[in-house]
Amino acid sequence: MTGAVKSTLHDSESALVAVRDLKKHFPMRRRFASEGADHIKAVDGVSFDIPAGRTLGLVGESGSGKTTVGRSILRLIEPTAGEILFDDVNVLALRGRALRGVRRQMQMVFQDPVASLNPRMTAAEIVGEGLQVHRVARGRDLRERVAGLMRRVGLSADDMDGYPHVFSGGQRQRIGIARAIALDPRFIVCDEPVSALDVSVRLQILNLLDDLRRERGLACLLITHDLTVVRRFCDDVAVMYFGRIVETGSAENIFANPRHPYTKALLSAVPVPDPDSRTRRFVLPGEVPDPLNPPSGCPFHPRCPFAVDRCRTDIPDLISWSGAAPRHRTACHYADQDLPLPVTVSAP
Amino acid sequence: MPNNTSSAVETGANRTPRRRRETQTYRTWRQFRRHRTGLFGLSIIFTLMLIAVSAPLIAGNQPIACHFDGQWHFPALVDVANKIPFLSFVLNKSKPFRFAGFDAKTAVGDDESAIWPVVRYGPLETTSDGLARPSREHWLGTDEVGRDLLARLVHGAVVSVKVGVVSMGIAAVLGVLLGGAAGYFGGWTDALISRLIEVVMCFPVFFLILSIMVWIEPDINNVMVVIGLTRWTGIARYTRAEFLRLKSQDFVAAAVVSGAGPLRIMLRHLLPNAMSPLWGTIAFGMAQAVLTEAGLSWLGFGVQWPEPSWGNLLRSAFEHRGVAPAMIAGPSVAILLTVLAYNLVGDALRDATDPKRAATP
Numbered sequence: 001m002t003g004a005v006k007s008t009l010h011d012s013e014s015a016l017v018a019v020r021d022l023k024k025h026f027p028m029r030r031r032f033a034s035e036g037a038d039h040i041k042a043v044d045g046v047s048f049d050i051p052a053g054r055t056l057g058l059v060g061e062s063g064s065g066k067t068t069v070g071r072s073i074l075r076l077i078e079p080t081a082g083e084i085l086f087d088d089v090n091v092l093a094l095r096g097r098a099l100r101g102v103r104r105q106m107q108m109v110f111q112d113p114v115a116s117l118n119p120r121m122t123a124a125e126i127v128g129e130g131l132q133v134h135r136v137a138r139g140r141d142l143r144e145r146v147a148g149l150m151r152r153v154g155l156s157a158d159d160m161d162g163y164p165h166v167f168s169g170g171q172r173q174r175i176g177i178a179r180a181i182a183l184d185p186r187f188i189v190c191d192e193p194v195s196a197l198d199v200s201v202r203l204q205i206l207n208l209l210d211d212l213r214r215e216r217g218l219a220c221l222l223i224t225h226d227l228t229v230v231r232r233f234c235d236d237v238a239v240m241y242f243g244r245i246v247e248t249g250s251a252e253n254i255f256a257n258p259r260h261p262y263t264k265a266l267l268s269a270v271p272v273p274d275p276d277s278r279t280r281r282f283v284l285p286g287e288v289p290d291p292l293n294p295p296s297g298c299p300f301h302p303r304c305p306f307a308v309d310r311c312r313t314d315i316p317d318l319i320s321w322s323g324a325a326p327r328h329r330t331a332c333h334y335a336d337q338d339l340p341l342p343v344t345v346s347a348p
Numbered sequence: 349m350p351n352n353t354s355s356a357v358e359t360g361a362n363r364t365p366r367r368r369r370e371t372q373t374y375r376t377w378r379q380f381r382r383h384r385t386g387l388f389g390l391s392i393i394f395t396l397m398l399i400a401v402s403a404p405l406i407a408g409n410q411p412i413a414c415h416f417d418g419q420w421h422f423p424a425l426v427d428v429a430n431k432i433p434f435l436s437f438v439l440n441k442s443k444p445f446r447f448a449g450f451d452a453k454t455a456v457g458d459d460e461s462a463i464w465p466v467v468r469y470g471p472l473e474t475t476s477d478g479l480a481r482p483s484r485e486h487w488l489g490t491d492e493v494g495r496d497l498l499a500r501l502v503h504g505a506v507v508s509v510k511v512g513v514v515s516m517g518i519a520a521v522l523g524v525l526l527g528g529a530a531g532y533f534g535g536w537t538d539a540l541i542s543r544l545i546e547v548v549m550c551f552p553v554f555f556l557i558l559s560i561m562v563w564i565e566p567d568i569n570n571v572m573v574v575i576g577l578t579r580w581t582g583i584a585r586y587t588r589a590e591f592l593r594l595k596s597q598d599f600v601a602a603a604v605v606s607g608a609g610p611l612r613i614m615l616r617h618l619l620p621n622a623m624s625p626l627w628g629t630i631a632f633g634m635a636q637a638v639l640t641e642a643g644l645s646w647l648g649f650g651v652q653w654p655e656p657s658w659g660n661l662l663r664s665a666f667e668h669r670g671v672a673p674a675m676i677a678g679p680s681v682a683i684l685l686t687v688l689a690y691n692l693v694g695d696a697l698r699d700a701t702d703p704k705r706a707a708t709p
Contacts (some may be wrong), residue, residue: 071601074605076601076604076605100607103605103607104607106605107605107606108601108602108605110598110601110602111598112598115597115598115599116597116598116599116601116602117599117602118599118603118616118617118620118621119372119621120372120617120620120621121616121617126599129603129606129608130606130607133606133607133608133609133612134607163371163372165375176602179602179606182606183606183607
């Protein structure tokens with residue numbers, strides 16, 4: 001067992017998936033030496049644990065590195081540094097057969113239901129591919145298993161010989177989910193599983209994922225930018241900003257008591273489905289920094305309404321603060337002060 | 349999205365899609381069908397291939413069926429069957445017709461119990477009637493030694509079909525293998541193969557073949573191999589680009605997560621999706637190959653006299669243009685139609701497999 005590391009900061013004994021100081025830097029070609037950084041730090045030191053059977057919601061704006069984290073865990077992207085422990089085995093050190101063995105227990109549901117299904121394969125071939133490759137089943141047995149999976153995700157077994165283009169977006173995503181659970185994995189990465197779908201079918205797909213997760217005791221990394229989804233389906237939350245986790249904790253604590261100004265801003269932007277509601281909303285000024293010219297100190301300071309001199313020089317660690325709930329950690333120098341956001345817009 | 353199933357309520361198990369089992373190939377065919385010119389080209393190519401396969405039944409000095417010496421014989425049919433591999437057991441059938449010097453025409457005669465090809469002359473059969481004008485006996489006239497030109501034209505089709513299919517077959521296999529490897533593996537493999545493509549693309553194919561034919565025996569098989577060895581670059585570039593585009597698609601990532609190895613990913617996921625734009629390129633390449641062969645035979649480096657090919661028919665027509673100007677019609681129209689047909693089919697295929705053009709009629 002290579003690289004089984006116990007961390008004092010995290011309770012890795014109970015974690016099925018543990019990510020340790022994950023970094024992914026993309027090299028940049030520079031024309032002039034003066035043109036800023038030569039790497040884009042898409043993910044810069046991310047750590048988290050997912051215990052068996054629990055769901056972690058990874059939230060953040062586009063470009064914050066959420067997808068890179070998800071794909072790195074499955075080694076679809078090779079990280080620059082860090083460790084990914086699955087059952088205390090460092091996935092990044094594995095090759096060949098051992099890697100395939102671990103991969104079998106980790107699956108992924110993709111964002112785009114069109115691009116994630118091979119247009120030249122039937123639904124049955126797509127769903128059954130893993131079973132075939134790992135020689136779990138073949139022939140009639142394979143077809144029966146695939147039919148069972150199709151029914152489990154709410155599709156008719158009569159549809160199993162159809163090609164992807166005859167299915168609707170929601171049906172395609174169901175095929176993608178059937179493929180992901182075919183090998184009976186213990187961990188699933190769901191990368192924005194519903195953001196490409198019609199609003200009317202999103203909840204059905206999320207409920208299906210949630211049912212499967214409960215039924216099979218799956219651990220799940222749910223990558224999303226939709227906080228309402230996180231609130232409803234996740235046990236824990238990690239908020240990412242500019243390649244780092246800025247706040248993490250149980251969903252309950254994060255929603256009730258957010259301490260990072262970025263988390264607060266995100267939460268204040270959640271729409272409330274009540275026409276009479278007059279929430280006071282804070283609109284975050286500026287944009288995500290240019291990764292070629294990262295800001296000094298806290299990466300959030302250019303947009304932070306509370307930024308002081310210290311924020312421009314010191315990078316805050318992701319740490320617990322006085323009075324924090326267990327596992328609630330925030331990367332802000334002033335996390336313990338619970339500063340109220342100023343109101344920039346009175347939302348209608 | 350042309351294939352929206354337009355279901356208002358999505359219940360997963362709903363039964364909206366009609367053409368459930370419709371394959372990509374069938375969808376391409378539906379697009380192709382809308383091209384009248386493409387269909388026209390395809391029908392010419394099919395006719396041409398039919399003519400090439402059944403050449404002895406259309407023009408030849410052997411009867412298709414006859415009653416001779418108290419027995420039924422099918423010498424022309426046997427000739428066709430003998431071209432099919434592994435069917436050599438029919439070789440020995442119709443024995444008397446196999447002997448050199450056996451003249452079926454005089455032996456069988458104009459007996460009513462014989463079915464003859466439309467043109468009763470073989471491609472190599474000489475008559476005393478040299479450089480004849482087109483007549484009821486010789487529809488396209490005869491050449492300088494009295495061979496029937498229609499018979500030679502029909503048998504010349506075999507070479508044209510063979511050159512197109514075999515040379516582009518070699519080119520397609522080479523191009524897909526090299527282009528696929530370059531696109532999938534990237535890095536050094538890609539750099540190496542890409543440079544090789546650039547080098548081979550610089551060869552002037554026609555003159556390369558000419559200079560090779562000086563050293564080796566001028567033979568149609570050699571011509572086909574050389575065309576194949578030089579015409580794969582376009583296919584390789586297409587395959588490389590498609591593999592590069594496809595390998596970053598999510599369905600490939602999903603296959604990797606499912607445990608699929610490189611071979612399975614290439615054969616099952618990349619190649620089937622990369623093939624469609626190749627068909628157009630292959631069709632254009634066939635047109636090129638037919639032209640190249642005709643040009644070489646015209647110069648005397650391709651099919652060797654007296655074996656017929658459209659190129660050397662054109663040559664002999666050219667040489668006798670003063671005496672028998674009608675000779676030129678047959679081979680030139682045949683070459684024109686064939687090249688046109690391949691190009692029309694190529695055009696239609698390109699449109700039918702291009703998702704951006706699919707919407708326009």
